[in-house]
Amino acid sequence: MRLLILTENFPPTVGGSGAWIAELYRSWPVGSVWVANEYGQAPAGYPHPVEHAPLRFPSWGVLSFAGAARYARSARRVRRLIQQQQIDLVHANRCLPEGLIASRTDRPYLCTVHGEELNSMGQSRELTWLARRVFAGASGLIATSRNTARLLHEKWSIDPQRIRIVHPGVDLERCRPGSTEEISAARQRLGWNGRKVVLTVGRLQRRKGQDMMIRALPVVRRRAGDVIYAILGEGEDKGRLRSLAEEHGVAEHVRFIAPLLPEELVAAYQAADLFVLPNRDVNGDFEGFGMVLIEAQACGTPVIAGRSGGAPETLIDGQTGRVLDASDPVSLADAATELLRDDAQHRRMAAAARRHAERRFDWQKIADAHHRALTRAARRAA
Numbered sequence: 113m114r115l116l117i118l119t120e121n122f123p124p125t126v127g128g129s130g131a132w133i134a135e136l137y138r139s140w141p142v143g144s145v146w147v148a149n150e151y152g153q154a155p156a157g158y159p160h161p162v163e164h165a166p167l168r169f170p171s172w173g174v175l176s177f178a179g180a181a182r183y184a185r186s187a188r189r190v191r192r193l194i195q196q197q198q199i200d201l202v203h204a205n206r207c208l209p210e211g212l213i214a215s216r217t218d219r220p221y222l223c224t225v226h227g228e229e230l231n232s233m234g235q236s237r238e239l240t241w242l243a244r245r246v247f248a249g250a251s252g253l254i255a256t257s258r259n260t261a262r263l264l265h266e267k268w269s270i271d272p273q274r275i276r277i278v279h280p281g282v283d284l285e286r287c288r289p290g291s292t293e294e295i296s297a298a299r300q301r302l303g304w305n306g307r308k309v310v311l312t313v314g315r316l317q318r319r320k321g322q323d324m325m326i327r328a329l330p331v332v333r334r335r336a337g338d339v340i341y342a343i344l345g346e347g348e349d350k351g352r353l354r355s356l357a358e359e360h361g362v363a364e365h366v367r368f369i370a371p372l373l374p375e376e377l378v379a380a381y382q383a384a385d386l387f388v389l390p391n392r393d394v395n396g397d398f399e400g401f402g403m404v405l406i407e408a409q410a411c412g413t414p415v416i417a418g419r420s421g422g423a424p425e426t427l428i429d430g431q432t433g434r435v436l437d438a439s440d441p442v443s444l445a446d447a448a449t450e451l452l453r454d455d456a457q458h459r460r461m462a463a464a465a466r467r468h469a470e471r472r473f474d475w476q477k478i479a480d481a482h483h484r485a486l487t488r489a490a491r492r493a494a
Contacts, residue, residue: 113490114198115140117147118190118214119205120167123155128403129226132256132280133205134158135475136482146197148190165189172208173238183209187216194219201251201486208239211246220251227260227400227421230267235396244268252489254278257401257422278482279425280403281475282410286374289412289466290382298379303367308339308452311384311413313377313404316347319397321390321418321438323353328445329362335445336452344369344380381411385458386451390438391418399423406473409433409465414458416447432465 117137121130137145138159145160152164166186173179190213193199202221204210206229214221223246233239247253247268253275255261261277264270290298299305310332314320322343333339343353343366350368357366372380381387387408391399398421405415405426417423418438429435434447451458 113144113200113486115145115201115203116193116199117145117203117205118167118210119149122147122149129205131403133224135281136479139476139479140483146193148193163193167210169209174242175238183212186213191217207243207246208233212242215246215249222252222254223250224254224256225260225264226256228397230263231396252276256280257425259422259425260400276485278478279473280401280406281473281478282406282469284410284470284474287378287381287407287410295383298383302380302383304383308336309342309384310339310386310388310448311342311344311380312388313344314389316345316349316353318349319391319394319399321392323356324390324438324441324444325388326353326356326360326362326366327441328448329365330360331445332448333365335449339452340365340367342367342369345371378411381408381413384413386416386448387413388416388448389418389423390416390444391420391423392439393420402426406469410469412462412466414451414461414465428468432461432468
């Protein structure tokens with residue numbers, strides 16, 4: 113089987129959906145996978161060729177001349193790649209625009225649904241109509257969480273038999289608990305020595321919930337001692353978060369950190385005492401899954417996640433971390449304080465978090481299962 117991936121988001125561009133599809137196919141045999149994305153650039157060491165295709169769209173609609181022309185150019189480029197590489201199957205990493213482009217080829221296609229995009233598509237009659245066309249024409253839909261699969265069935269009337277769940281995974285060799293020496297060095301580099309650290313990694317936007325952790329921080333510091341909150345990422349909410357930290361009197365205890373290289377990100381996971389993704393629904397926008405939660409657990413760091421979207425599926429509540437209503441800073445402060453003060457519970461959760469990542473989220477196991485499923489499907493169709 114020769115497969116073409118269509119994805120605007122792909123490493124080295126930062127983004128969970130791009131990392132998801134890159135790792136899903138990394139271990140497939142060389143010569144069986146091609147990637148088409150906007151930049152035509154492969155990350156260092158990636159085994160499959162990456163070709164350019166115009167996949168960055170200012171908007172996803174087709175009713176404007178510019179939108180229709182953009183789709184036409186993209187489809188022509190993708191059809192040429194299919195012919196050149198004798199592609200058998202196309203995997204579109206989103207419904208729009210990638211899935212609509214795939215539907216304009218003569219090859220069967222799969223479509224990934226990560227979850228967050230369902231809200232934006234559902235708010236437009238045009239995009240809803242286009243999405244339904246893509247879903248109807250796909251050979252199968254891949255949901256990255258049980259929550260997304262449920263929404264496809266309940267809100268979009270998709271037969272569950274057409275949906276397969278493929279959770280994101282983690283590279284267990286890269287994401288691992290750090291040694292005492294590694295953690296000490298990382299804390300020195302990051303300026304965390306002698307302090308307890310709560311870490312959040314993700315885009316600075318309201319649904320990620322960094323604002324709720326800032327609101328909770330004064331209480332956490334009163335109860336758990338000298339705690340700092342490290343916020344790693346960039347985004348449109350940065351100015352508001354800085355102002356909120358000033359308002360709550362914790363500006364000197366909130367550290368904003370620019371995105372790190374992969375090895376430095378792992379060091380931050382390892383060196384943090386607690387990882388928090390206090391995600392919540394904001395006007396229908398929600399967390400599709402939360403890969404950062406499983407990366408942190410693989411590094412042996414207990415986690416707290418909001419009860420929203422697919423995030424609760426990443427952990428075992430009460431064993432590897434806590435799931436809670438993250439729209440309530442009081443509950444968030446209570447949970448964070450408990451995990452920061454109870455050393456014995458923290459050690460148990462740290463060990464359980466690593467075991468959980470090994471059992472459920474090993475990328476190699478996930479990729480192998482996906483390969484077997486597609487191979488069986490291809491044989492049945494032959």
